[in-house]
Amino acid sequence: MKLSRTTWALLLAALVASSTAFTPPAITTKSAFAATNRNNNNNKGRSILLEASTTTTTTASSAESLILLGKPTPEAKALDAQKVLTQYSIKTAQGETVAMKDLLSHQDVSIVIFLRSLG
Amino acid sequence: MCQEFILQWNKQIDELERAGVKLVMVSIGSPENCQKLVDHLGIRDGYLHVDPDNTIYDALYLNRGVKETFFSLSTPQAFLERLKKPDGLKDLGEVLSKWSKGTDIMYICVLFSCFSLCKLPRSYHNAHHPTLAAVHDFSAFFIPPKQEQALLQGGSFVFDGAETLLAHYDESTAAHADLEQVKEVALKRAAKK
Numbered sequence: 197m198k199l200s201r202t203t204w205a206l207l208l209a210a211l212v213a214s215s216t217a218f219t220p221p222a223i224t225t226k227s228a229f230a231a232t233n234r235n236n237n238n239n240k241g242r243s244i245l246l247e248a249s250t251t252t253t254t255t256a257s258s259a260e261s262l263i264l265l266g267k268p269t270p271e272a273k274a275l276d277a278q279k280v281l282t283q284y285s286i287k288t289a290q291g292e293t294v295a296m297k298d299l300l301s302h303q304d305v306s307i308v309i310f311l312r313s314l315g
Numbered sequence: 316m317c318q319e320f321i322l323q324w325n326k327q328i329d330e331l332e333r334a335g336v337k338l339v340m341v342s343i344g345s346p347e348n349c350q351k352l353v354d355h356l357g358i359r360d361g362y363l364h365v366d367p368d369n370t371i372y373d374a375l376y377l378n379r380g381v382k383e384t385f386f387s388l389s390t391p392q393a394f395l396e397r398l399k400k401p402d403g404l405k406d407l408g409e410v411l412s413k414w415s416k417g418t419d420i421m422y423i424c425v426l427f428s429c430f431s432l433c434k435l436p437r438s439y440h441n442a443h444h445p446t447l448a449a450v451h452d453f454s455a456f457f458i459p460p461k462q463e464q465a466l467l468q469g470g471s472f473v474f475d476g477a478e479t480l481l482a483h484y485d486e487s488t489a490a491h492a493d494l495e496q497v498k499e500v501a502l503k504r505a506a507k508k
Binding site for chain 1: 331378508
């Protein structure tokens with residue numbers, strides 16, 4: 197059976213659409229992250245620590261190391277989250293405004309969790 | 316789902332404080348609703364905050380979108396991961412038990428995953444889903460103040476001073492960072508100090 201040029205074009209379009217419609221699942225394990233990252237290291241000069249539990253697998257010479265997980269956008273990958281965060285303020289449950297730079301001490305280790313809602 | 320995550324982190328506060336790690340939780344919402352939730356879930360004071368206008372969410376380029384919120388494969392995958400873990404749904408059960416005694420947990424899961432159902436009028440729930448109607452009235456279920464905020468996703472970060480150690484950008488609803496992994500990174504760094 198011979199396919200027309202239009203049919204070929206439609207098939208090709210469908211193939212491209214199906215390949216872009218599905219994004220790969222979120223990277224949830226360190227090994228999966230390491231495997232993906234080996235193939236797709238575009239973290240703009242920052243070194244990525246591939247395994248959280250072993251500190252010997254840093255990929256670049258920079259002293260800074262970052263474990264990048266989930267699905268960051270290219271813009272997110274490019275920014276320094278700590279530097280950005282400390283420029284903003286949030287509100288307490290009592291309605292008081294608190295600067296992030298006051299919450300995140302320059303000396304301490306901090307965990308900051310962003311939730312999609314209170315629901 | 317977020318209340319479950321808040322509760323899980325709330326349980327880590329003592330351990331983190333002993334290690335000298337600071338915890339900051341930020342959500343979309345109003346301070347009034349934040350206070351209601353703090354009271355309702357028994358969250359320790361001073362740990363849960365809000366960013367009412369999502370300025371930080373925008374600045375950090377946290378994910379957002381209809382697909383990320385409703386149609387991403389990573390959402391059911393996150394549930395599957397949770398189901399596979401021993402006591403993976405324990406905290407969710409705890410959250411739900413604070414809602415309504417005897418409410419069918421799986422029914423509420425459906426409600427969470429089909430967030431838009433909550434926006435249906437009360438009369439619809441009365442007619443079709445009496446259980447959801449009860450939830451509809453529940454004061455601790457908070458819908459983001461602005462409609463577009465419902466499409467925002469969260470994230471998790473670990474910092475050591477000015478250095479970012481870990482950044483997790485949630486791909487979709489419920490696809491949170493692994494709490495133990497985030498904690499491990501923070502505690503390991505704190506132990507070196």
